[in-house]
Amino acid sequence: MKKSELSVLRFRIAALAEQGRAIGRQIREASGRARYDLWNDKRSLGDDARALLLAYAFLRDVPYRVVEPTAVTPSGWQDDRWQAGLAARIEASADGASIVAPKEQVQSWLAVPETEERREARQLGHERSLVELRARRAARKDVQGAA
Numbered sequence: 001m002k003k004s005e006l007s008v009l010r011f012r013i014a015a016l017a018e019q020g021r022a023i024g025r026q027i028r029e030a031s032g033r034a035r036y037d038l039w040n041d042k043r044s045l046g047d048d049a050r051a052l053l054l055a056y057a058f059l060r061d062v063p064y065r066v067v068e069p070t071a072v073t074p075s076g077w078q079d080d081r082w083q084a085g086l087a088a089r090i091e092a093s094a095d096g097a098s099i100v101a102p103k104e105q106v107q108s109w110l111a112v113p114e115t116e117e118r119r120e121a122r123q124l125g126h127e128r129s130l131v132e133l134r135a136r137r138a139a140r141k142d143v144q145g146a147a
Contacts, residue, residue, distance in 0.1 A: 064112065
């Protein structure tokens with residue numbers, strides 16, 4: 001992988017992030033239909049940014065499960081059409097860089113399992129979040145009960 005190809009992706013990711021921040025400022029000031037349209041624009045930017053970030057991870061050999069450890073994979077994620085679509089999105093996101101993502105490489109990239117350590121850490125974080133949520137709810141009930 002050429003450093004220049006990764007630089008192209010990094011630049012495009014940064015540009016999308018800046019566009020998202022600019023649209024966010026506009027959303028705060030807008031109302032009605034204009035606000036709705038701006039939100040849709042921002043969602044579209046998010047889809048593009050995800051494709052670029054996946055392409056970046058793919059090119060750097062960072063396993064998919066490391067990039068999106070909690071992503072709910074589509075029901076047909078092992079489906080050839082879904083994998084071919086992902087390969088096409090990775091290639092299309094390069095736009096200017098000569099990135100090729102053969103379906104076989106994408107399949108092997110997707111197949112790398114999440115490490116046991118990452119899974120345990122994610123589970124621990126989830127359990128910690130539940131404990132904090134229950135504590136906030138109990139505190140809220142105490143405040144409401146005292147009032």
